[in-house]
Amino acid sequence: YFGESHGLTPQSLGIDEVVFPEAACAESIIDALLRPAVKESVTFSHPDAELTCFQLLPGSPLVGRALSEFPRTDLLQQLRVCAILRYGQLIIPRGESGFISYDEVYVAGARSVVNELLTWARPHERPMKRVILAGSSSLADRLARRLSGLGMSLTLVESDRIQAERSAETLGGQICVIAGSPTESRILKEAGVSGCDAFIATGSDNESNILGCILARRSGARKVIATVHQPDFLPLIVGIPMVDCAFSPMVTAINSLIRCIGTEHRRIVAVLKRTPAEILEMSVLQGSRLAGKAIRDLSIPRSLVFALILREARLVPAIGPEILLPRDRVVVMAHSGSTLEAEQFFGVE
DSSP: OOOGGGTOOTTTTTOOOOOOHHHHHHHHHHHHHHSTTEEEEEEOSSTTEEEEEEEOOTTOTTTTOBGGGOSOHHHHTTSEEEEEEETTEEEOOOTTOBOOTTOEEEEEEEHHHHHHHHHHHSTTOOOOOEEEEESOSHHHHHHHHHHHHTTOEEEEEESOHHHHHHHHHHHGGGOEEEESOTTOHHHHHHHTGGGOSEEEEOSSOHHHHHHHHHHHHHTTOSEEEEEOSSTTHHHHHHTOTTOOEEEOHHHHHHHHHHTTOBOSSEEEEEEOSSSSEEEEEEEOOTTSSSTTOBGGGSOOOTTEEEEEEEETTEEEEOOTTOBOOTTOEEEEEEETTOHHHHHHHHTOO
């Protein structure tokens, strides 16, 4: 690699965007650690906008209530509850829809408002302090450096002794390194898994990463995160209750790349990992059937959910009374395969 001091920059080579899969994946994992309730999160062209999935636990003030009985109306006026994932089934909530323990709830809004909702809905959440990384890799190195800088106590478990010694030399005093298999209960006990806040499988073998996460959860780890290098594994992991969330450097890279593809009026932002759906940004065109109409007066296809409106520098929740204006960009959750239907509905050529 050449640095800018050599006169070679991405722009000089005609490169508009540079994507580092491990770096992007590491940032997603760190977000899931700093906000322990989060299962998945998507950002948009507006820097403060996000769509986030979090899980309800027993004792949450939302459990046992219908959407129409949402206690924090101040929050409900600033964000949109887009969907509920319940035992693998995606539910589009209506007023009478209720919340139960272990529901995964997708909400869209400003990050500060989403964070306020998370704090209220998960009132007993503790910050992450002790983290175990299972498997030496470039991703593990990135996480170790970033998490150490955040003041977290780190342990790395690596089955290959030579690689373990190399990691100990590279990372220095930032991390405690244990040479042993993260799929052995004895090694996990030595690493202190029963008292750790998070266990992150960062090895190169998909099956070992998943098995290590299951063993860590059974041994008492508070939150377990798997990384996989084969995207086909992601839907399988969603169905494993003992694994809180999963990330794939390849899928993270794909989501970064598809943001660069699209037209002035339509852009795919991300493909969700936990449910078969895509997140789009669609423009309201001058003279279209949407312009000047309230959302509640539109016959929105059942395969589409309006999540958020990006209106110049403002974030506007996509709720019923809101009137769509020309040049609004609407964040849409679309079932997989419904992109064409969304384009037709918005009148995008």
